[in-house]
Amino acid sequence: MNLLLELLLFLVTLLYSYLEAFVKLFVPARRKSLSGELVLITGAGHGVGRATALEFAKRQSRLVLWDINKHGVEETAAECQKLGATVQTFVVDCSKREEIYSTADKTTRAFLPVMMNNNYGHIVTVASAAGQFVTPFMVAYCSSKFAAVGFHKALTEELSALGKDGIKTTCLCPVFINTGFVKNPSTRLGKILEVEEVVEALMEGIVTNQKMVFVPPQLNIALLSEMVFPERALNLLKKMTLPKFDAVIGQRSTQ
Amino acid sequence: MNLLLELLLFLVTLLYSYLEAFVKLFVPARRKSLSGELVLITGAGHGVGRATALEFAKRQSRLVLWDINKHGVEETAAECQKLGATVQTFVVDCSKREEIYSTADKTTRAFLPVMMNNNYGHIVTVASAAGQFVTPFMVAYCSSKFAAVGFHKALTEELSALGKDGIKTTCLCPVFINTGFVKNPSTRLGKILEVEEVVEALMEGIVTNQKMVFVPPQLNIALLSEMVFPERALNLLKKMTLPKFDAVIGQRSTQ
Numbered sequence: 001m002n003l004l005l006e007l008l009l010f011l012v013t014l015l016y017s018y019l020e021a022f023v024k025l026f027v028p029a030r031r032k033s034l035s036g037e038l039v040l041i042t043g044a045g046h047g048v049g050r051a052t053a054l055e056f057a058k059r060q061s062r063l064v065l066w067d068i069n070k071h072g073v074e075e076t077a078a079e080c081q082k083l084g085a086t087v088q089t090f091v092v093d094c095s096k097r098e099e100i101y102s103t104a105d106k107t108t109r110a111f112l113p114v115m116m117n118n119n120y121g122h123i124v125t126v127a128s129a130a131g132q133f134v135t136p137f138m139v140a141y142c143s144s145k146f147a148a149v150g151f152h153k154a155l156t157e158e159l160s161a162l163g164k165d166g167i168k169t170t171c172l173c174p175v176f177i178n179t180g181f182v183k184n185p186s187t188r189l190g191k192i193l194e195v196e197e198v199v200e201a202l203m204e205g206i207v208t209n210q211k212m213v214f215v216p217p218q219l220n221i222a223l224l225s226e227m228v229f230p231e232r233a234l235n236l237l238k239k240m241t242l243p244k245f246d247a248v249i250g251q252r253s254t255q
Numbered sequence: 256m257n258l259l260l261e262l263l264l265f266l267v268t269l270l271y272s273y274l275e276a277f278v279k280l281f282v283p284a285r286r287k288s289l290s291g292e293l294v295l296i297t298g299a300g301h302g303v304g305r306a307t308a309l310e311f312a313k314r315q316s317r318l319v320l321w322d323i324n325k326h327g328v329e330e331t332a333a334e335c336q337k338l339g340a341t342v343q344t345f346v347v348d349c350s351k352r353e354e355i356y357s358t359a360d361k362t363t364r365a366f367l368p369v370m371m372n373n374n375y376g377h378i379v380t381v382a383s384a385a386g387q388f389v390t391p392f393m394v395a396y397c398s399s400k401f402a403a404v405g406f407h408k409a410l411t412e413e414l415s416a417l418g419k420d421g422i423k424t425t426c427l428c429p430v431f432i433n434t435g436f437v438k439n440p441s442t443r444l445g446k447i448l449e450v451e452e453v454v455e456a457l458m459e460g461i462v463t464n465q466k467m468v469f470v471p472p473q474l475n476i477a478l479l480s481e482m483v484f485p486e487r488a489l490n491l492l493k494k495m496t497l498p499k500f501d502a503v504i505g506q507r508s509t510q
Contacts, residue, residue: 153397
């Protein structure tokens with residue numbers, strides 16, 4: 001195909017896509033059922049992981065729960081079972097390389113080949129707004145969350161290139177959540193999130209196959225403003241809206 | 256300050272910044288001298304690292320060169336010394352955690368406190384276009400390069416928050432380079448880069464304190480288009496321009 005034809009094809013597709021996006025604003029999205037689905041949740045003993053497990057339990061999914069905290073994950077499992085879900089729990093310490101490998105190995109055998117063969121499934125990457133925007137004094141955290149966003153995007157591209165369009169992906173990018181991970185957070189850009197509203201946005205993202213779930217959704221606009229505002233204006237904007245918090249505290253110390 | 260005043264201040268700053276950016280298009284950027292500066296280069300035994308070392312040597316910097324490959328780094332050192340530079344070499348295997356820690360420890364003691372005390376220096380993070388755009392079949396590579404971009408951005412924010420405006424940062428994001436890292440690369444978005452043009456862009460970025468160096472520079476526009484084009488149009492665009500290559504081959508196998 002020659003370049004002019006390709007350009008024409010692209011422009012027509014671009015116009016069609018904008019029109020499609022506009023129409024979709026007024027059409028309610030289709031929601032998929034999660035009943036009977038096999039769901040693995042990491043970090044299920046606390047915070048967002050636990051609340052997500054409960055939401056899947058309410059929808060009658062079959063749950064596999066991971067956490068470093070035996071007490072926490074068993075508590076979550078008990079609550080899920082009360083809601084009628086079948087639950088298996090594993091204690092996994094993600095700071096120990098061998099434990100991740102051995103448990104991931106079991107999981108890989110159990111999950112990935114079946115997903116690929118059936119061209120069916122959904123992979124959720126829990127990142128953070130810090131995977132798209134940086135904050136001072138959290139260099140390592142931001143780097144790891146940027147990596148999580150990159151992982152999600154590259155995985156999505158690869159599944160698409162392999163024609164596995166039945167395997168969906170979702171990346172969760174919330175701002176600060178009130179789970180005890182940071183102490184006394186405060187930000188001018190909206191309030192600190194409660195776990196429930198993050199999980200509500202995540203579940204909606206999963207059942208409607210959204211690729212990127214920003215909480216709050218206005219983060220999308222902030223991302224665009226980073227691209228088009230000059231540095232001097234951005235610096236002022238940051239000074240005006242920078243989130244503040246006392247300390248980052250580990251999961252363990254809150255237990 | 257009340258919100259309305261802050262908004263006004265922001266709008267005035269925004270207009271001023273756009274005007275400033277426009278004027279700067281016609282004013283040649285100030286270039287800093289690199290003569291006598293102490294410069295640490297990792298991966299200096301090959302490709303971009305070696306070519307960068309030679310450029311600093313031409314500018315009479317004092318060099319500290321790291322590489323996994325003893326033969327390679329000594330070859331680079333000999334070439335740099337011919338250009339009149341003083342050179343120290345270290346063999347470091349970045350796949351061995353302990354070696355990074357012990358050599359980084361030496362480096363940290365030698366470099367970072369002095370940089371912070373003097374509020375003077377420049378930190379270059381070598382990332383990749385794959386740290387901003389994803390490519391299928393390179394999930395781990397993309398994730399690590401996204402992390403490198405996140406590291407650069409978070410470090411930049413932190414230095415700014417600490418008032419260390421004398422320590423500059425630059426992040427290098429080139430597309431495929433002809434260094435033997437990928438086999439038979441080809442892309443519709445411009446040609447495969449030669450090492451020399453990447454290093455030329457990097458050196459220009461360093462002496463003019465550019466924060467992000469895209470090679471080719473049009474990558475900036477591609478990044479913006481990712482934000483404003485709908486998914487269907489982007490997918491078509493990717494199909495039309497996707498880079499293709501035979502295999503990713505390690506550094507070792509090319510030696």
